[in-house]
Amino acid sequence: MRTRLAVAGLVAVGVLLMANPLYLPVPIGEPDPAYTHTVQPVESGSPVAGVDAPEAGNETADGVVDYADLDSEARAAFDRALDAEAGFGVEEPDERVDSLSYPAEPTLGDGLLVVEYEGERYEFWTRTVEREPGAVVAQRIAVQPLAFLGGFFAVLAAAALGFRERSDRR
Known part of the structure; x- marks a missing residue:
């Protein structure tokens, strides 16, 4: 049961992080x-x-x-x-x-x-x-790619964890 929650949590976090272009960059300051x-x-x-x-x-x-x-x-x-x-x-x-x-x-x-x-x-x-203000440019260059990669690795970890639990049951 714990593993299923961890898998679901990792998938949710991963999808949220990979969807960051939908909500990032956050406008900071005036153009x-x-x-x-x-x-x-x-x-x-x-x-x-x-x-x-x-x-x-x-x-x-x-x-x-x-x-x-x-x-x-x-x-x-x-x-x-x-x-x-x-x-x-x-x-x-x-x-x-x-x-x-x-x-x-x-x-x-x-x-x-x-x-x-x-x-x-x-x-x-x-x-x-x-x-765009410098903070928005920094978000586009650093934060968005890193968040996407973090989300991708979280989904991979969820898949690996789910696969490991399945193989342990057999």
């Missing part, structure tokens, strides 16, 4: 936003490949923007993102460029501009990326 800037050439498969320059006198936000029409801070951010292979990010809200928007889901004209620069067209992406 940590970063503001990213990336520039890449407009290619044929791009969602903005067919965007044309706005007609004269009809300056719309969803057309091609000439590099010279960007304000000096936006030009500096564009240049910096163009020079950096993967773009760049800033941590503080006051380090963002005031004339650019930073949505979580950029759309053409809101976080995504098509900029014509030296005869080429580029996608200029600005967005807000919410990063």
Whole structure:
């Protein structure tokens, strides 16, 4: 009888520990936003490949923007993102460029501009990326895998204990 309780307890604990992705990580603190800037050439498969320059006198936000029409801070951010292979990010809200928007889901004209620069067209992406706090990252890297392994070994121990009891009866 004791062995059956031990087997049932080990199986219950093991299943609970292996199911940890359902309840871990526990959010600790607020997400940590970063503001990213990336520039890449407009290619044929791009969602903005067919965007044309706005007609004269009809300056719309969803057309091609000439590099010279960007304000000096936006030009500096564009240049910096163009020079950096993967773009760049800033941590503080006051380090963002005031004339650019930073949505979580950029759309053409809101976080995504098509900029014509030296005869080429580029996608200029600005967005807000919410990063997980360090404690949540630690849970994902250390606690979840260790809890899963502990649960797996508990289920194995339950199976071994149950098998041993069966073989002792015979």
